[in-house]
Amino acid sequence: MFQGKHSDSRIQKIPDAEQDIRLLSQLGEEQTLGKKLGRMAKENPLAVISAAVILVLILGAVFAPVLTPYSYTGMDLRNRLAAPSAAHLFGTDEGGRDILTRLLYGSRISLLTGVVPALLSLVLGTALGILSGFAGGKTDSLIMRLADIMLAIPSMLLAMVIMYTLGGGLGNVFLTLTLVNWAGVARIIRSETLKLKNTEYVEAARVIGVSKSRIMLRHILPNCVPTMIVLFTLNIPSSILTESSLSFLGLGVQAPDASWGLMINAGRQYLYTAPWLCFVPGIAIMVTVLAFNFLGDGLRDVLDPHQNRE
Amino acid sequence: MIRNICRRLGESVIVLLGVALMIFVMLRIVPGNPVATMMGEHADLAVIERMTAELGLDQPVYIQFIRYITGALKGDFGTSYSLGKPVSFLMGTAFGNTLKLALFAALFAWALGIACGISAAARKNGLADHLFMGVSLMGVSMPIFMVAMLLQYVFAYHLHWLPISGINDWRGFLLPAVALGWNSAGSISRLVRSTLLDILQEDYIDTARGKGRTQAGVLIFHAFRNALLPVITMMALQFSSLLSGAVITETVFSINGIGRLAVQAIAGRDIPLLEGTALFTTLVVILGNLAADCLYDILDPRIRKEV
Amino acid sequence: MEHNILEIDHLHVVFPSSKGETSPVNDVSLRVPAGKTVGIVGESGCGKSMTARAVMGLIHAPGRITEGEIRLCGRDLRKLSEKEYCSLRGSEVSMIFQEPMTSLNPVMKAGHQVEEVLRLHTDIPESELKQRVIDIFRAVGITEPEKRYNCYPHELSGGLRQRVIIAMAMICRPRLMIADEPTTALDVTVQAQILRLMKDLVSDDTGLLVISHDLGVIAKLCDYVYVMYAGRIVEESDIFTLFDDPQHPYTKGLMDAVGSLRRDAEVLSTIPGVVPSLAHLPAGCSFCLRCENGSDRCEKELPGLIQTGPGHKVRCHLMKEAGQ
Numbered sequence: 001m002f003q004g005k006h007s008d009s010r011i012q013k014i015p016d017a018e019q020d021i022r023l024l025s026q027l028g029e030e031q032t033l034g035k036k037l038g039r040m041a042k043e044n045p046l047a048v049i050s051a052a053v054i055l056v057l058i059l060g061a062v063f064a065p066v067l068t069p070y071s072y073t074g075m076d077l078r079n080r081l082a083a084p085s086a087a088h089l090f091g092t093d094e095g096g097r098d099i100l101t102r103l104l105y106g107s108r109i110s111l112l113t114g115v116v117p118a119l120l121s122l123v124l125g126t127a128l129g130i131l132s133g134f135a136g137g138k139t140d141s142l143i144m145r146l147a148d149i150m151l152a153i154p155s156m157l158l159a160m161v162i163m164y165t166l167g168g169g170l171g172n173v174f175l176t177l178t179l180v181n182w183a184g185v186a187r188i189i190r191s192e193t194l195k196l197k198n199t200e201y202v203e204a205a206r207v208i209g210v211s212k213s214r215i216m217l218r219h220i221l222p223n224c225v226p227t228m229i230v231l232f233t234l235n236i237p238s239s240i241l242t243e244s245s246l247s248f249l250g251l252g253v254q255a256p257d258a259s260w261g262l263m264i265n266a267g268r269q270y271l272y273t274a275p276w277l278c279f280v281p282g283i284a285i286m287v288t289v290l291a292f293n294f295l296g297d298g299l300r301d302v303l304d305p306h307q308n309r310e
Numbered sequence: 311m312i313r314n315i316c317r318r319l320g321e322s323v324i325v326l327l328g329v330a331l332m333i334f335v336m337l338r339i340v341p342g343n344p345v346a347t348m349m350g351e352h353a354d355l356a357v358i359e360r361m362t363a364e365l366g367l368d369q370p371v372y373i374q375f376i377r378y379i380t381g382a383l384k385g386d387f388g389t390s391y392s393l394g395k396p397v398s399f400l401m402g403t404a405f406g407n408t409l410k411l412a413l414f415a416a417l418f419a420w421a422l423g424i425a426c427g428i429s430a431a432a433r434k435n436g437l438a439d440h441l442f443m444g445v446s447l448m449g450v451s452m453p454i455f456m457v458a459m460l461l462q463y464v465f466a467y468h469l470h471w472l473p474i475s476g477i478n479d480w481r482g483f484l485l486p487a488v489a490l491g492w493n494s495a496g497s498i499s500r501l502v503r504s505t506l507l508d509i510l511q512e513d514y515i516d517t518a519r520g521k522g523r524t525q526a527g528v529l530i531f532h533a534f535r536n537a538l539l540p541v542i543t544m545m546a547l548q549f550s551s552l553l554s555g556a557v558i559t560e561t562v563f564s565i566n567g568i569g570r571l572a573v574q575a576i577a578g579r580d581i582p583l584l585e586g587t588a589l590f591t592t593l594v595v596i597l598g599n600l601a602a603d604c605l606y607d608i609l610d611p612r613i614r615k616e617v
Numbered sequence: 618m619e620h621n622i623l624e625i626d627h628l629h630v631v632f633p634s635s636k637g638e639t640s641p642v643n644d645v646s647l648r649v650p651a652g653k654t655v656g657i658v659g660e661s662g663c664g665k666s667m668t669a670r671a672v673m674g675l676i677h678a679p680g681r682i683t684e685g686e687i688r689l690c691g692r693d694l695r696k697l698s699e700k701e702y703c704s705l706r707g708s709e710v711s712m713i714f715q716e717p718m719t720s721l722n723p724v725m726k727a728g729h730q731v732e733e734v735l736r737l738h739t740d741i742p743e744s745e746l747k748q749r750v751i752d753i754f755r756a757v758g759i760t761e762p763e764k765r766y767n768c769y770p771h772e773l774s775g776g777l778r779q780r781v782i783i784a785m786a787m788i789c790r791p792r793l794m795i796a797d798e799p800t801t802a803l804d805v806t807v808q809a810q811i812l813r814l815m816k817d818l819v820s821d822d823t824g825l826l827v828i829s830h831d832l833g834v835i836a837k838l839c840d841y842v843y844v845m846y847a848g849r850i851v852e853e854s855d856i857f858t859l860f861d862d863p864q865h866p867y868t869k870g871l872m873d874a875v876g877s878l879r880r881d882a883e884v885l886s887t888i889p890g891v892v893p894s895l896a897h898l899p900a901g902c903s904f905c906l907r908c909e910n911g912s913d914r915c916e917k918e919l920p921g922l923i924q925t926g927p928g929h930k931v932r933c934h935l936m937k938e939a940g941q
Contacts, residue, residue, distance in 0.1 A: 148325045152596055153588065157554065157588045157592070161337065245454065248455045249558070275463055278456075279459075290451040293450060512719060516720070519673075520707060520714070521706065525699075536724055611723070611771070
């Protein structure tokens with residue numbers, strides 16, 4: 001109803017029509033991003049708790065040296081495999097190192113392997129997705145076939161092959177997870193672009209001769225932002241899970257870097273004598289992933305309901 | 311419909327070729343001669359050269375690729391460097407185990423996921439709904455090796471109910487299948503629930519109630535039948551992640567399957583074996599997707615009659 | 618005394634919400650006599666569909682009936698268990714829903730959907746089911762019934778779908794049929810056909826309750842009419858009296874709105890203002906804010922239904938009781 005009114009006034013006002021079109025494109029969104037987040041906070045306490053948990057995790061990672069009296073590499077062989085106690089809240093590992101300390105330092109790597117690849121694959125996937133959806137034709141089929149190929153290979157095996165090629169190490173883990181995740185992002189952003197491409201305001205922009213790159217950047221990209229936020233939030237836990245699986249197999253992060261997956265890999269042989277070696281970092285992974293999933297679900301509910309069904 | 315299937319078949323072949331090419335190229339750009347790696351530091355240079363020529367590794371990459379593909383079409387994926395046996399033979403033995411494991415896991419995931427999804431949707435915001443959805447989100451959020459190790463620790467080590475590892479009989483499959491299916495069960499139940507809740511808003515649900523169907527009858531005979539369509543697509547996608555997860559599950563439970571073979575291949579820097587397992591697994595996934603597409607067409611009259 | 622198929626007394630339906638309760642159906646009483654067609658007319662949101670749903674026992678949560686009685690052939694429907702209600706729906710009382718495009722299950726054959734009603738309520742042997750469905754298809758004017766039996770809803774036109782829905786509603790010969798906007802979603806030509814079909818639905822011992830916003834539909838089908846506004850009945854009368862001599866200002870407005878269309882008037886006659894939100898109803902007459910003759914009394918005091926003639930009742934302070 002609103003849109004109809006505004007498209008009328010637009011016709012009479014060609015000079016700053018583009019400005020109008022942009023306003024029009026935002027009209028569909030009745031609420032600002034801030035208001036939507038506020039609504040989520042009110043209706044979805046779990047998402048708020050999750051955000052708080054994530055904040056605590058980040059603070060823990062940043063202030064790890066301040067938070068614990070122990071060193072994260074220093075061995076204490078008299079204290080090997082000690083059960084949880086007041087001195088060592090989560091016990092010690094096979095080298096007598098405090099597990100809580102290792103957990104805090106490990107969260108630096110684990111959170112990074114969640115956030116960095118999610119961000120990189122978001123950038124890559126969004127760029128290719130918008131290009132694919134907007135350009136159509138050969139560009140589209142080339143990009144989408146490439147995405148098909150990436151998505152056809154089971155993600156774990158794809159990650160293993162890429163890790164084999166690149167070798168272990170933190171940087172290569174980032175790269176691998178980016179290469180594994182971009183295709184999914186590209187597909188969703190492409191379908192979003194196709195939807196936007198046929199809306200009145202993009203057509204109107206085309207009619208008045210706005211350049212293609214400008215349409216992509218100024219009209220389509222901003223409207224993809226809600227979807228991008230959701231994809232970003234939901235790609236973090238999946239990256240953390242894949243990284244932990246790779247590290248669990250010994251293919252991911254290499255010592256002396258310590259991610260939670262690597263801690264479990266090292267602790268696996270003590271599963272029956274000192275189960276906390278595996279289960280403490282395991283629970284840490286679970287809580288982190290759960291928090292991001294809850295937050296992502298909450299964001300999806302308020303930001304783009306039509307994605308719910310996918 | 312037949313034309314649709316043929317088109318998809320053609321697309322699948324192209325994707326599969328693309329996958330083969332990509333994996334092939336990726337594994338060939340690893341620096342260093344794989345033969346030298348395989349034979350160790352002290353190997354004779356002449357021997358290495360002879361072996362390289364024998365394996366055709368001195369040829370240009372595209373010729374190697376064509377050779378590989380023609381071989382693969384005949385079922386010859388080369389010879390494993392580390393195990394000294396034909397890759398197809400190794401995969402043949404391993405695939406049976408992986409397939410059994412994946413099917414058990416899928417069965418578990420579908421049964422649990424659908425049952426929980428339906429009972430959660432039957433009473434939205436009820437106790438079952440909150441309970442199942444909480445548990446399923448936990449299911450989705452747990453790394454698969456954690457589930458596997460937890461099951462191992464509790465049911466095999468502590469309670470001695472089931473074997474810790476190995477698959478000598480069906481009991482050996484139980485824990486691995488549950489560990490592997492756990493994640494999928496979570497996603498499936500969430501999808502079943504949300505799809506059902508959407509469908510329950512549809513007008514034809516009122517019609518069915520108006521006919522005198524009970525709440526349960528409506529849910530099962532009308533809503534679920536319609537919810538099946540997106541669920542089937544999801545199941546096909548889950549099949550791919552089941553095969554991904556099999557890598558971990560097989561490692562934890564020491565099952566000789568394709569996934570464990572791939573892990574062994576990496577440990578032994580065994581390119582043909584890694585290539586073979588990755589390609590073969592992808593083939594299985596693609597076939598699974600194709601089957602799901604066909605099933606979708608058969609179940610959805612709107613598509614079936616169009617062709 | 619003539620015998621009533623449906624009697625509704627003082628029905629209240631309440632929807633709790635975060636901003637307090639709303640009452641889409643407020644103290645509604647109505648009768649559907651045997652062999653007659655009764656209409657409820659009103660704007661969307663006035664509670665007419667909700668009244669129908671209440672009779673079917675199909676009010677969506679969190680809405681519920683708080684007060685009142687619904688009797689079908691003397692049986693109090695509110696006292697039925699869910700199981701008894703299910704055996705009643707489709708066999709004793711059935712409903713023709715308003716959206717033929719979406720009211721049929723897309724993955725079931727049309728014939729099977731009608732058959733389902735027979736399966737649920739009768740012991741007709743499996744071998745005869747199909748023939749019964751084809752017979753009823755023919756009765757509701759579906760051409761090539763054998764072929765349509767195997768069609769999926771998306772292969773049928775809107776008119777055919779509505780016929781399938783009508784077939785579904787009448788196949789068990791229910792005592793009461795409720796048609797909720799039976800023709801709104803259809804093309805004008807098809808509307809006429811469906812209306813003709815519906816006129817023949819009523820027999821001596823059954824009743825039809827038609828719900829519509831369209832006075833034209835009501836005029837063609839009904840013997841007796843209830844006008845609803847904001848959850849309340851504001852006027853009730855036989856069809857001729859209502860059209861000849863509408864009393865309530867709202868009914869008059871409705872008539873004028875239709876009339877001005879018919880006469881191609883330059884100025885479209887409308888009722889000023891909008892339907893008040895059900896959450897903020899005035900204490901008095903709910904129409905008083907849009908009424909030209911509204912007074913202080915109208916705003917504060919709820920008028921009762923006043924008998925203005927034989928079988929003619931109006932809820933308005935401006936009316937005088939007949940005979941006074």
